[in-house]
Amino acid sequence: MTTKYTPGALYLAGFTQARSPHIGLLFAKDATKGTLFHIRIDRQTSSHWQFQRRTQLITGDMFLSSLLRITKEPLALDIAENTIEKIALRIPPPENGDFGECAPWALELVQALYEEGIVELLDVDQLGEEVDSFAKESRAYARRDKFPNLATSNFCR
Structure with missing residues (x-):
């Protein structure tokens, strides 16, 4: 099955880094941008993870390398972002500065979206292995100069 980038869809976004990919949840807004929900560490101001919601360019970003689609049908643009943010804010970021906490946090967000009926999740552990x-x-x-690699998850419907 060919995967195409679809506004309104949810994706687990992978950003290439030196050690391992950074993972966040992307709500696709249009053909050029989306809203990224993730945790990050700003070493200049903090030594632990913090939640961030920000606009993410889809094209022209040299670190965004993959988009794994986790919703079959697009979500309503007018309510999705705020609903996702409210759910994301219920998941506390880890209170440490350990490398590699972003993917488990993003998967916990997907699990919470499943519990709210937004995502059809079959197996969160297998989804974690798949996105990694x-x-x-x-x-x-x-x-x-490359569009991120696209695929549809085998563990979400």
């Missing part, structure tokens, strides 16, 4: 593998395999897409 897909993001690692997509390193070649980490270029400004």
